[in-house]
Amino acid sequence: MSAFDAYLPRQRERVDAALAAYFPADTPHPHRLVEAVRYSLLGGGKRIRPIVLLAACEAVGGDTARALPFACAVEMIHAYSLIHDDLPSMDDDDLRRGRPTSHVVFGEGLAILAGDALLSEAFHLLARTAERDPRPRRALRAMNEIAEAAGIHGMVGGQAADIAAQGSGTDLAMVEFIHVRKTGALLLAAVRAGALLGGAHAPTLKALTRYGERLGLVFQIADDILGAEAPASLTGKETGRDDILNKATFPAVIGLPAAKQRARELLEQALAALNRFDAQADPLRDIVRFVVGRACAP
Amino acid sequence: MSAFDAYLPRQRERVDAALAAYFPADTPHPHRLVEAVRYSLLGGGKRIRPIVLLAACEAVGGDTARALPFACAVEMIHAYSLIHDDLPSMDDDDLRRGRPTSHVVFGEGLAILAGDALLSEAFHLLARTAERDPRPRRALRAMNEIAEAAGIHGMVGGQAADIAAQGSGTDLAMVEFIHVRKTGALLLAAVRAGALLGGAHAPTLKALTRYGERLGLVFQIADDILGAEAPASLTGKETGRDDILNKATFPAVIGLPAAKQRARELLEQALAALNRFDAQADPLRDIVRFVVGRACAP
Numbered sequence A, B: 001m002s003a004f005d006a007y008l009p010r011q012r013e014r015v016d017a018a019l020a021a022y023f024p025a026d027t028p029h030p031h032r033l034v035e036a037v038r039y040s041l042l043g044g045g046k047r048i049r050p051i052v053l054l055a056a057c058e059a060v061g062g063d064t065a066r067a068l069p070f071a072c073a074v075e076m077i078h079a080y081s082l083i084h085d086d087l088p089s090m091d092d093d094d095l096r097r098g099r100p101t102s103h104v105v106f107g108e109g110l111a112i113l114a115g116d117a118l119l120s121e122a123f124h125l126l127a128r129t130a131e132r133d134p135r136p137r138r139a140l141r142a143m144n145e146i147a148e149a150a151g152i153h154g155m156v157g158g159q160a161a162d163i164a165a166q167g168s169g170t171d172l173a174m175v176e177f178i179h180v181r182k183t184g185a186l187l188l189a190a191v192r193a194g195a196l197l198g199g200a201h202a203p204t205l206k207a208l209t210r211y212g213e214r215l216g217l218v219f220q221i222a223d224d225i226l227g228a229e230a231p232a233s234l235t236g237k238e239t240g241r242d243d244i245l246n247k248a249t250f251p252a253v254i255g256l257p258a259a260k261q262r263a264r265e266l267l268e269q270a271l272a273a274l275n276r277f278d279a280q281a282d283p284l285r286d287i288v289r290f291v292v293g294r295a296c297a298p
Helices: A003-022 A031-041 A048-059 A064-085 A102-106 A108-132 A137-150 A155-165 A172-197 A202-229 A250-254 A256-273 A279-295 B003-022 B031-041 B048-059 B064-086 B102-106 B108-132 B137-150 B155-165 B172-197 B202-229 B250-254 B256-273 B279-295
Strands: none
Touching: A003 A048, A003 A064, A003 A279, A031 A064, A031 A102, A031 A108, A031 B155, A048 A064, A048 A172, A048 A202, A048 A279, A064 A108, A064 A137, A064 A155, A064 A172, A064 B108, A102 A108, A108 A137, A108 B064, A108 B108, A108 B137, A108 B155, A137 A155, A137 A172, A137 B108, A155 A172, A155 B031, A155 B108, A172 A202, A172 A250, A202 A250, A202 A256, A202 A279, A250 A256, A256 A279, B003 B048, B003 B064, B003 B279, B031 B064, B031 B102, B031 B108, B048 B064, B048 B172, B048 B202, B048 B279, B064 B102, B064 B108, B064 B137, B064 B155, B064 B172, B102 B108, B108 B137, B137 B155, B137 B172, B155 B172, B172 B202, B172 B250, B202 B250, B202 B256, B202 B279, B250 B256, B256 B279
């Protein structure tokens, strides 16, 4: 067992505990909305985005305790996007992480509102964290990165392009366009926000940005590969679901072997971007190895 | 013609121009998403929330040019909430301001994303405005007020309670609970954010908070009265639509005469809260008179 095998669960527990505290089960009203929020936010998940934010902060010698609310906000934004992406008018998924999706359990209206609540509360958390900060400059830069990733040139734009591409023929450029926005933007923002909060200077931030770009893209390629190959027991989703929707994925456009080759190249590039860092960046190295390893077993 | 008759259109134009600039029509991609955002955001509307934010800033002697991005963010949050509230799984409205609603024109998926984009971009605008501010303390307080109003204890919670109350019997306490969150919270936040940005001190902020609370509640009562009485040509919505949905409204619970009486009382209380202010608060006085006057013609 490597040190990383302990690192991931430890950080995941830290994030899970903080997230649960933001939405107490006994919130009096509206109870059903809080239930829907908790169902999606606390129902498992690898917590890669918040952990990568904390790891980037650590890599530059920052205080991860101060970065924790930002890590949670990023995970809240991720959770909102999953709820909305799963809706009947979007990807129409009934299953997520092996459980019925939000709209199946709570109905469409409440599922939409649970997503809206998570997105709003993510920014509420960021705003009050920055407000309490005696020197909020770093917090504001981090918040701006996260907000931009969520917006029209990031996640929302990516999802709109993804929906538009469904059913029609697509090419590699369009797949990359979608992935960079839909998945890559928030992962990159997590890396950059963590680095900024940790006090990274320009050259360090630039190196971590290169890492974050590779991580964001390879994360989605690995997810595409898993979606095409892995049994539902591993992904918690129907195998070949992307195929049925005729979704824009790397394996669909360039084939499985080429997709795996591309993933391995991106892994090498991500690791190369970390050359200037010492052992403090080992969690970042391990995270990208973990992401690629799941999809491309050696 | 009073000075106010010129004030409203002038401020509205100012807000409209700023909003249009945030979402240029020639944004290359994803074009259809930008179109959906512009359709809802720039398709008319009284702009009461942003105007009230600017007026509150003015009332305390602040610089309204610095408050303009905050005013626009508040309107973007309002526009997102209308798009989502109109969805088939919520209020299922086909008509808004006399035009087909977003999901009728763009389909449900893109309508949800247009709302998500507006909410995300509102916070992106707030974050980058605060980041550029050399002394961001006031901006952060204002942002926090706005974020809280949007969230689970504000608009989203109010809409969830509203949906839950549909079809079931309801009482005055529940109607107030819903209205205070669904409509009141953002209006109050607009008043407080404007005051904070203008540099209001505690007693001034307290007085304006009293004003904002009354304005928020009377705004929704007036809307309920108009919805029950006014022809579709005035409201842009089907007359008696709230009745059909068996919605929680003041006229439904206490009757029209009592609802109008309550509106007049709240008007007096809102004006009384402004007693300490000179003519700089005249726009705030005129706004609440305008809101009540539309529903309760003398």
